[in-house]
Amino acid sequence: MLYWIPANQNIKNFNKHSAVDLIRFASNGVSRTELAEQMGLTRAALTMIVTDLLENGVILEAESRAIPNGRPPVVLEINPKGGLVAAVDMGATHLNIALADFSAKIIGEKYLPLDIKQGPQSCLAEVNRGLRELLAEHNINLSQLMAVGVGVPGPVITDAGMVVSPPIMPGWDSFPIRDNLQKEWGCSISLNNDAELGALGEWAYGAGRGEQNLAFIKVGSGIGAGLIINQQIYGGTTGSAGEIGHITVDENGPLCTCGNHGCLEAFAGGNAIALQAKKMVASGKRTLLSSIPTENLTAQEVGKAARRGDLPSQEIIMRAGTFIGIAIAGLVNLFNPGAVIIGGGVALSGDLLTTSIRQAVRERSLRAPKQGVHITTAMLGRRSSLMGATVQAVNIAIHDLIEKKHPVYRDILAPEK
Amino acid sequence: MLYWIPANQNIKNFNKHSAVDLIRFASNGVSRTELAEQMGLTRAALTMIVTDLLENGVILEAESRAIPNGRPPVVLEINPKGGLVAAVDMGATHLNIALADFSAKIIGEKYLPLDIKQGPQSCLAEVNRGLRELLAEHNINLSQLMAVGVGVPGPVITDAGMVVSPPIMPGWDSFPIRDNLQKEWGCSISLNNDAELGALGEWAYGAGRGEQNLAFIKVGSGIGAGLIINQQIYGGTTGSAGEIGHITVDENGPLCTCGNHGCLEAFAGGNAIALQAKKMVASGKRTLLSSIPTENLTAQEVGKAARRGDLPSQEIIMRAGTFIGIAIAGLVNLFNPGAVIIGGGVALSGDLLTTSIRQAVRERSLRAPKQGVHITTAMLGRRSSLMGATVQAVNIAIHDLIEKKHPVYRDILAPEK
DNA sequence: TTATTTAATCAAGTGTTTTAACAAAGTAAA
DNA sequence: TTTACTTTGTTAAAACACTTGATTAAATAA
Numbered sequence: 048m049l050y051w052i053p054a055n056q057n058i059k060n061f062n063k064h065s066a067v068d069l070i071r072f073a074s075n076g077v078s079r080t081e082l083a084e085q086m087g088l089t090r091a092a093l094t095m096i097v098t099d100l101l102e103n104g105v106i107l108e109a110e111s112r113a114i115p116n117g118r119p120p121v122v123l124e125i126n127p128k129g130g131l132v133a134a135v136d137m138g139a140t141h142l143n144i145a146l147a148d149f150s151a152k153i154i155g156e157k158y159l160p161l162d163i164k165q166g167p168q169s170c171l172a173e174v175n176r177g178l179r180e181l182l183a184e185h186n187i188n189l190s191q192l193m194a195v196g197v198g199v200p201g202p203v204i205t206d207a208g209m210v211v212s213p214p215i216m217p218g219w220d221s222f223p224i225r226d227n228l229q230k231e232w233g234c235s236i237s238l239n240n241d242a243e244l245g246a247l248g249e250w251a252y253g254a255g256r257g258e259q260n261l262a263f264i265k266v267g268s269g270i271g272a273g274l275i276i277n278q279q280i281y282g283g284t285t286g287s288a289g290e291i292g293h294i295t296v297d298e299n300g301p302l303c304t305c306g307n308h309g310c311l312e313a314f315a316g317g318n319a320i321a322l323q324a325k326k327m328v329a330s331g332k333r334t335l336l337s338s339i340p341t342e343n344l345t346a347q348e349v350g351k352a353a354r355r356g357d358l359p360s361q362e363i364i365m366r367a368g369t370f371i372g373i374a375i376a377g378l379v380n381l382f383n384p385g386a387v388i389i390g391g392g393v394a395l396s397g398d399l400l401t402t403s404i405r406q407a408v409r410e411r412s413l414r415a416p417k418q419g420v421h422i423t424t425a426m427l428g429r430r431s432s433l434m435g436a437t438v439q440a441v442n443i444a445i446h447d448l449i450e451k452k453h454p455v456y457r458d459i460l461a462p463e464k
Numbered sequence: 465m466l467y468w469i470p471a472n473q474n475i476k477n478f479n480k481h482s483a484v485d486l487i488r489f490a491s492n493g494v495s496r497t498e499l500a501e502q503m504g505l506t507r508a509a510l511t512m513i514v515t516d517l518l519e520n521g522v523i524l525e526a527e528s529r530a531i532p533n534g535r536p537p538v539v540l541e542i543n544p545k546g547g548l549v550a551a552v553d554m555g556a557t558h559l560n561i562a563l564a565d566f567s568a569k570i571i572g573e574k575y576l577p578l579d580i581k582q583g584p585q586s587c588l589a590e591v592n593r594g595l596r597e598l599l600a601e602h603n604i605n606l607s608q609l610m611a612v613g614v615g616v617p618g619p620v621i622t623d624a625g626m627v628v629s630p631p632i633m634p635g636w637d638s639f640p641i642r643d644n645l646q647k648e649w650g651c652s653i654s655l656n657n658d659a660e661l662g663a664l665g666e667w668a669y670g671a672g673r674g675e676q677n678l679a680f681i682k683v684g685s686g687i688g689a690g691l692i693i694n695q696q697i698y699g700g701t702t703g704s705a706g707e708i709g710h711i712t713v714d715e716n717g718p719l720c721t722c723g724n725h726g727c728l729e730a731f732a733g734g735n736a737i738a739l740q741a742k743k744m745v746a747s748g749k750r751t752l753l754s755s756i757p758t759e760n761l762t763a764q765e766v767g768k769a770a771r772r773g774d775l776p777s778q779e780i781i782m783r784a785g786t787f788i789g790i791a792i793a794g795l796v797n798l799f800n801p802g803a804v805i806i807g808g809g810v811a812l813s814g815d816l817l818t819t820s821i822r823q824a825v826r827e828r829s830l831r832a833p834k835q836g837v838h839i840t841t842a843m844l845g846r847r848s849s850l851m852g853a854t855v856q857a858v859n860i861a862i863h864d865l866i867e868k869k870h871p872v873y874r875d876i877l878a879p880e881k
Numbered sequence: 882t883t884a885t886t887t888a889a890t891c892a893a894g895t896g897t898t899t900t901a902a903c904a905a906a907g908t909a910a911a
Numbered sequence: 912t913t914t915a916c917t918t919t920g921t922t923a924a925a926a927c928a929c930t931t932g933a934t935t936a937a938a939t940a941a
Contacts, residue, residue: 062928080888092929094890111937117887118937212831260701272798276693283800284677285836290797295790295828298714307828373712377794380707381689383700411712411724414629419702479897497919509898511921528906534918535906883941890935897928904921911914 062086063449066096070106071125071445072251078112078120097123104129105149105448125149130444131187133195134436135174136241139163139215139268142170143430144177146185147437149445151252153430157181163200166218167227175231192234193444196436198241199224200271202287208238211286214305215269235447237439241265242289243280244435245425246273249388251438253426258385262378263431264291265391266371266400268317268346272378273435292316294374311374315367317346317393323363324349334359350396365403367393372407379412379420390425398424479503480866483513487523488542488862489668495529495537514540522546522566522865542566547861548604550612551853552591553658556580556632556685559587560847561594563602564854566862568669570847574598580617583635584644592648609651610861613853615658616641617688619704625655628703631722632686652864654856658682659706660697661852662842663690666805668855670843675802679795680848681708682808683788683817685734685763689795690852709733711791728791732784734763734810740780741766751776767813782820784810789824796829796837807842815841 066082077085083093100106107126111119127150136143142161146154159177161170174197182189201213208225210216225238239247246263249255255263255275263273270292274281282288292312293305300309313319324344328336335357339348352360375387387408389401405422412420425431483499494502500510517523524543528536544567553560559578563571574594578587591614599606618630625642627633642655656664663672663680672678672692680690687709691698699705709729710722717726730736741761745753752774756765769777792804804825806818822839829837842848 078888089930090889091891091931095928097889111888114887114938116885116939118889120888212835258701274798276698281693284675284802285800288798288800290800294794294797298790305831373715374794377711377791378798380711381691381705381795381798383702383705383707385701414722418629495919506899507920508900508922512897528919531907531918533908533916535920537919885938885940887938888936891933893931893933895928895930897926899926900924902922902924905919907916907918909914909916911912 060449062088062092063096063099064446066093067100067105067125067445067449070100070123071441072256074256076109076112076122076124078122080120082123100449103448105445125445127152130193130441130448131191132437132440132444133178133181133192134433134440135178135195135197136244136433136436137161137163137170137174137197137199138241139200142174142177143433144174144181145433145437146181146187147441149441151434151437151441153433153437155181155185156433163216163219167222167224171224171227171231174228178232189232192232193447194235194237194440194442195228195232196237196239196244196439196443197224197228198239198244198432198436200241200269202285202290203238203240203243203282204286205237205239205280205282208236235443237436237443239280239435239439240271240273240282240286240289241432242271242273243282244273244433244439245390245431246275246388246435247280247438248427248431248434248436249390249425250275250278252434253431254388254423255386260382260384261386261388262289262375262382262384263388263390263425264371264375264394265432266315266317266389266393267391270312270316270371270374270391274382274384291374291378294377296370296373311370314370320346320349320363320367320393323366324360327359327363332359336360346393347396350393350399353399354397361399364397364399368400368403369407371400372404373411375404375422376408376411379408384420386421386423388423388425388431390427390431392429394424395428477866479505479509480513480516481863483510484517484522484542484862484866487517487540488858489673491673493526493529493539493541495539497537499540517866520546520865522862542862544569547610547858547865548608549854549857549861550595550598550609551850551857552595552612552614553661553850553853554578554580554587554591554614554616555658556617559591559594560850561591561598562850562854563598563604564858566858568851568854568858570850570854572598572602573850580633580636584639584641588641588644588648591645595649606649609649610864611652611654611857611859612645612649613654613656613661613856613860614641614645615656615661615849615853617658617686619702619707620655620657620660620699621703622654622656622697622699625653652860654853654860656697656852656856657688657690657699657703657706658849659688659690660699661690661850661856662807662848663692663805663852664697664855665844665848665851665853666807666842667692667695669851670848671805671840672803677799677801678803678805679706679792679799679801680805680807680842681788681792681811682849683732683734683806683810684808687729687733687788687791687808691799691801708791708795711794713787713790728787731787737763737766737780737784737810740783741777744776744780749776753777763810764813767810767816770816771814778816781814781816785817785820786824788817789821790828792821792839793825793828796825801837803838803840805840805842805848807844807848809846811841812845 079093083090109122109124127148129149134145142159145156201210201216225236228236242265255261261275265271272289272291293310295309297309301313303310303313335352349360353364496510500507526539526541544565546566551562559576562573618627618633642653645653659682666672678692682688689706689708710727712726713728714726718730720727720730752769766777770781
């Protein structure tokens, strides 16, 4: 569940929040009776809770489900038209913005270039412009947005709504990102790390559905991990959990941008892969990559060549996979997650990487955790983080609705007549 | 808090459980008003909750605390005489049993040899004999025990009350440990991994008080870690989280008992340290250890010699520390804990190990998490796990009391006249 | 049509928490 | 000493959430 309550918070509407989350993430819909069993309440109690949620427009009754005997249960579902949210996924070089309904279905999407190094003022202005354009394209007013989930490629302190000592976001340190956007858009904002959101997205609607604990490995130009523990994002004590990219995999390895030697990222990140390819081409080795101008030689091109059967490119990818596998084996030994999901630009370019990762993990992990853990590719492709941001936004919107912090915007999306 | 409630459980008496945990682990006692603030309830509600807890004999009112202005608050404390529990810590070669009151104060303790390889039947008979003897020594009847916390050196599925595929517990796989002891002693039993319990013990009463997340590294003959996440034991999806001993720290390292190469345990565990010392002595190097018969040359002896200034011994210990530090740096990058606590037999033999661990971590960890994390030695010494087992036992006992599952055994420990 | 089964609801009662007023126990200043 | 002030803790009535136990609803099978 997303809505856990620690002992130091009040438990007002706790069961309403639980119920709506169970409904949201149920794979085949769920009835009042099933909810009652799962929540340890009586059916009578669920009748009242569900009535309230129905009146708020948060959920709706779908058609009944056929059962062998007795009265068929009424299946409850989230009401997609219960409200509208936005999701923003900022990468090092891209910006992905989406509008979504309460069922996390994306209504409109925009993919733009972005240079995170331009700093917060410039980038957030770009984000603002992008979102307003997207809203205009769909004839939606900003005031109809109930919440926005935002992802950034750096360590986030969620409570503070800012990043701290980010390695690749110069100028962003301690900039009040959330407060800034909140002021600009006038609705609740949730700020998270992009790998965290990837993990959440895959947990909610991707390859990690139903898992209690999972790790999402984002292999892009750098390498980061997002962790779901007890069905919740785990960000660590100071927001920098999941820094798998800077684990030492070889004491005597090359210098990394972080100042240490032999970091995973220096072996297997997109930048490292491109660098290796360039060196290979320069050495005069016979490869498909020779035809590509050096300045365009990216990890993506290496992946493409590998899929076309270029052996030297395959070797580079597989070597990267082996190093990632070593790091994941360590993660599996420490965390014992139910699933490890490989995502990010580099990972999505083919099965070769995943295969070699899987093999490396198999060779190095202890028996018990290895038996349980599934290593798979991200189901949501390049939208893992965007979906995670959507999930966070819907979280806020729905739970605000339950707490009556929001006017009820029922059927704002093309209401039936 | 120890008493979290996931969304799929009922929340009966939730606030009573929360309140008693806040009282138990408050460092300087806590008043009704403070509790109300921390729990998000009104003072009126707390009056009633506290009255109930007082009537159950779970807590008691201590003397008032002086404040600059206004009526002085009444400080609430756990009632040590609220009940009696036992704790059992089983190691590879030792068995530690204790009786404790509700304030986790140890009333009586027994330290016995044990060979875990003898299997469950024989070992549990030994545990049973030990506990009954300890009870007899203190004139306490078995029926007065309200709960027992048990720790074992293997991966535990707490819900099932058994270990799965333990590396060093032959014959124990899937043996119903908890059910067995429950039947023998007729009270609630909690079964956990020993490193988990070490982490819990240090979190509750040791070097990790007040931390949200921490890792406890147990450096004994092997190396294991216990994780506290969100103030709770995190055991992983299949109970085998924290297997730090089998993280690969050098691809080309020596063969480990687990079948892989270059595991941390093969470099820095107690057995590995002893092995290195033996090799060193055999090589004829000038060292204090030469005077010790080979069969008695343990990691403990190496530690002793190192403290006496024996350079070769110091080198072995520091090398072990460096490797442990490499693994911990990885853990810190992944987990971003608030504290890392080094415990276990080898760690307790001196500061040399901790110092070299600290340095290795400093060199390899990312800036942000490094700033936050404290690396310290276990405060509870060899009793970390035993204290953790006590905490678990008191947990069960107290929360059973609140749910009225237990008769109220008030003042069974030498009641005042 | 009737029996059976399972789902959902209703009405009365229980227990917990809030609201709002008040009592208690201290300090500080008149 | 009295009074004002501050903070803690209590009380009683009302609000609220949930349970209990009975009832209604909607399906299948005989």
